Amino acid sequence: MPIDLRSDTVTRPTPEMLAAMASAEVGDDVFGDDPTVIRLEKLAASLLDKEAGIFVPSGTQSNLCALLTHCQRGDEYLVGQSAHVYLFEGGGGAVFGGIQPQPIDQEEDGTLDLEKLASLVKPDNFHYARTRLLCLENTTWGKVLPMEYLAKARQFADEHGLALHLDGARILNAAIALGKPAADIAKPFDSVSLCLSKGLGAPVGSVLVGSADFIKQAKRWRKMLGGGMRQSGLLAAAGIHALENHVERLAEDHQNASLLAEGLAALEHIQVDPVQTNMVFATIDDAKLPALLDHLKRQKILAAGYTGEKVRLVTHLGITAVDIETALAAFAEGLA
Numbered sequence: 001m002p003i004d005l006r007s008d009t010v011t012r013p014t015p016e017m018l019a020a021m022a023s024a025e026v027g028d029d030v031f032g033d034d035p036t037v038i039r040l041e042k043l044a045a046s047l048l049d050k051e052a053g054i055f056v057p058s059g060t061q062s063n064l065c066a067l068l069t070h071c072q073r074g075d076e077y078l079v080g081q082s083a084h085v086y087l088f089e090g091g092g093g094a095v096f097g098g099i100q101p102q103p104i105d106q107e108e109d110g111t112l113d114l115e116k117l118a119s120l121v122k123p124d125n126f127h128y129a130r131t132r133l134l135c136l137e138n139t140t141w142g143k144v145l146p147m148e149y150l151a152k153a154r155q156f157a158d159e160h161g162l163a164l165h166l167d168g169a170r171i172l173n174a175a176i177a178l179g180k181p182a183a184d185i186a187k188p189f190d191s192v193s194l195c196l197s198k199g200l201g202a203p204v205g206s207v208l209v210g211s212a213d214f215i216k217q218a219k220r221w222r223k224m225l226g227g228g229m230r231q232s233g234l235l236a237a238a239g240i241h242a243l244e245n246h247v248e249r250l251a252e253d254h255q256n257a258s259l260l261a262e263g264l265a266a267l268e269h270i271q272v273d274p275v276q277t278n279m280v281f282a283t284i285d286d287a288k289l290p291a292l293l294d295h296l297k298r299q300k301i302l303a304a305g306y307t308g309e310k311v312r313l314v315t316h317l318g319i320t321a322v323d324i325e326t327a328l329a330a331f332a333e334g335l336a
């Protein structure tokens, strides 16, 4: 088995998760009678202290349902330049909703500068798109947004009459890193999307949560986007198992990421960004990069190349402390 550090999406279901899936009670979720899906949606909504939730096949569809529910054609949303919803989701809001993004560079800590954002909110004038929504991401590129910032973002949204959506694909990593209930992080937001298929270890799925009315509208979009599934209780059971058993253990992933970062930082020809959760970003000297990548490949250590020369290494359910030692030894050899 390779040591797969490309992403926390590569996790395989544990035997216990498979058992929970195999014994799931199912119905037809498009008819609204799959008891396991209903249980997952209630569980996620209660975890994030929102009225309702909806189970969707992917984080991309979850964010898209949120955009389509918050915004109308000709509206725009404020979003980070390297936020997943803007950068990695095919421009779905524009394609399906006629919703224009207004991107802005993130600050070093992952926040969006609220003064700069204020200058981007369009006046009420028919020349402009209608600014309707602010989208944040937490964690974002492994960084946890400060709690005080979230409160300020809410205030900003209220002052400008905007809705506030959180791409909380990894909100539980943020919660574990801060030692705070996820509901506290979710509180300022009108809607939150949470991924079950990242470090939580489920094979498929996200949950979008918000007010009962919001989720009712999102359900129409989910159907239109092809996300109405049938005996999806099989998949929801994996999500329930993940939320009930795999949240506290995210701390291990964070610890392993720290171990990895410390070990890499001690090597030559590599600079490591500070680590807050389960993601390590490292810059490798150009001259050493080809030999290193070649060596890692031969040692069956998988990493993802991202922006420019940075390498991304992500810890998850399938990575142990021993794997980290193995990976560190391979990096040391590859950089020597």
Ligand SMILES: *Cc1c(COP(=O)(O)O)cnc(C)c1O
Pocket: 057, 058, 059, 060, 061, 063, 084, 085, 137, 167, 169, 170, 195, 197, 206
């Ligand atoms: C993975 C991810 C998504 C989308 O999830 P998919 O299930 O891959 O569509 C959205 N936002 C962030 C921040 C993510 O990391």
